[in-house]
Amino acid sequence: MREDIEFDAEGVTLRGWFYAPDDAGSGSHPCIVMAHGFSAVKEQHLDDYAEVFAAAGLACVVYDNRGLGASDAAPGTPRQEIDPWAQVRDYQHAITYAQGRDDVDADRIGVWGSSYSGAHAYVVGAIDRRVKAVSGQAPLVSGRRSFESLVRIDQWDPTWEAFAADRLERARGGEPAMMPVITEDPTAPAALPTPDSYEFFTRTQRDRAPSWRNEVTLRSIELFQGYEAGVYLPLVAPTPVQMVVAARDRLVATEAATDAYERALHPKRLVIAPGGHFDAYTGPGFEVSSGAARDWFVEHLGVGKVG
Template identity: 85%
Template sequence: MREDISFDAEGATLRGWFYAPDGDANGGHPCVVMAHGFSAVKEQHLDDYAEVFAAAGLACVVFDNRGFGASDAAPGKPRQEIDPWEQIRDYQHAITYAQSRDDVDADRIGAWGSSYSGGHVYVLGAIDRRVKAVSGQAPLVSGRRGFESLVRIDAWGPTWEAFAADRLERARGGEPAMMPVVTEDPTQPAALPTPDSYEWFTRTARDRAPSWRNEVTLRSVELLQGYEPRAFLPLISPTPVQMVVTPNDRLIAGELAAAAYETAVHPKKIVIAPGGHFDAYQGPGFEITSAAARDWFVEHLQAGKH
């Protein structure tokens, strides 16, 4: 069963869905909190994952990141701005919301993320001990590496100059500079200038997620550049951590994620899924990634059932 939900995140109202598994909730269900990656909204396949989890007895809190989809931006802040640390704090607000429900067991909370939010849940697992299991799918583990991979080296200087100019304009009360998330021509400026990004975002926006907008603030890319979730991987233990990697991922460097996994401390598990970054959401890739996360949460959250 799915219901629409909303909850406060220090002045921003976040909206999403709560999935309740069938069956008796005596003592409350274990619950997984879930949000999407860079600019994506919940309709871009998070419902598919939540349905798999709920069928296994896991409740789910699925929400849009602040300023995206159905969720509000904080007062005085622009929409379409991606601040990774704000998004991590919003995961914490989602956990608090889940724990406030009578049909959730407050002591059995898991965190799932994909791509950008795959990195978020590793930070979350290291700093918030309410989280009892973590699964990150095709995770971004280094914003610096992401920036260097996605922005041509001869454009680094002009990009840094644009960051500085945007900060000055915003300080004067001007509007934030914006840029496309994806573009059909990968030589043109975009936050995610890869052909598979363009295909996935435009197709899912057309078929599933009309609320998705092909723009983010320029500052979103500046904030990406300074974000290093891999530093938190060794700090997650003793919370169980899973990484689902697509080795052919050319958007966030699958091999870098796999190398970062080696720095995590047990209990941990790595799962290799076929294809590239967006293959995780569909076809055989979805079957593998959703089942891996489901089994991880069932193992580590259901085991503590009262």
């Protein structure tokens, strides 16, 4: 069963869905807190994951990141601005919301994320001991490394200069610079300039998520390139941590994720899903990624125990 929800994140209203377990009766249940990756909104397949989790006895809080989809932006902050640290804090607000529900067991909270939010899941798991299990799929682990692989080397200096110019313009009261998330031409400037990014966002906007917008602030890219979530992986322990990587991920680099996984401490588990970055959301990749996360949470959150 799914219900529309909203909750406060220090003055910002975040909106999403609450999924009760399929077999929900009286008592409280373990709950997974979930948000999407870079620029994405919940309709871009997060409902599919939540349905798998709910069928296994897990409640879910699914929400849009601030300034995206159905959620509000912070006062004075433009929509389509993606601040990874604000999103980390919003995971914590979502945990608090979940813990305040009578049908959620406050002592059995897990966090799940994908791509950019996969990075957030590891950071939240490291800094917030309310979290009892973590699963991240196709995770970003190094913003600088991803920036250097997505932006041509001859464009690094012009991009850094554009960051500085944007800060000056915004300080003078001007409008923030914007850039597209995707373009059909992979050589054109975009936040995610890969063919599979273009296919995923074009398809899901058409078929599932008309609220998704193909733009982000330029500052979102500046914040992205300074986000080094992988350094938090060793700090998640003793909370159980899982990493699901795509075998041929060229957006966040499979080898970077698996290198970071080696630095995580036990208990941990690595799962390899077929295909590239976005193949985790559909077909065989979805069966592997959703099943692995479901089983991890069932194992570590005590599904079946009455709270």
